[in-house]
Amino acid sequence: MASPPSLSDQPSAGSSSTTESPDDAHGVRERVTPGLVTSIRAVGFWTAIAMPFLYLPLLATGLSSSFDGILFVCLLVGNLLALYVGHPHRQ
Numbered sequence: 001m002a003s004p005p006s007l008s009d010q011p012s013a014g015s016s017s018t019t020e021s022p023d024d025a026h027g028v029r030e031r032v033t034p035g036l037v038t039s040i041r042a043v044g045f046w047t048a049i050a051m052p053f054l055y056l057p058l059l060a061t062g063l064s065s066s067f068d069g070i071l072f073v074c075l076l077v078g079n080l081l082a083l084y085v086g087h088p089h090r091q
Contacts, residue, residue, distance in 0.1 A: 044086030051079040 054075055063069050 041086055041089040044082045044084075045089035046086070048079060048082035048086050051075065051082060 055072070058068060058072055058075070061068070063072055
């Protein structure tokens with residue numbers, strides 16, 4: 001037999017549940033725009049896979065100018081962003 005919850009287990013009247021956990025926020029996004037979220041994650045996932053191929057010509061010619069260096073850093077930041085967005089794809 002299960003015992004009734006104690007007072008410490010029950011939420012108090014003054015406590016507020018306005019803060020959402022990451023799982024609650026994830027559920028809200030999935031309910032509001034399920035197709036859009038899935039598409040964005042898929043694009044992020046495949047972009048993260050394809051982007052490193054853009055490094056090859058840049059690294060083959062060398063990072064001799066400041067433009068090449070800035071371009072490399074921008075590609076790297078973009079790849080990290082795509083990895084972050086696409087990480088939950090098909091999980």
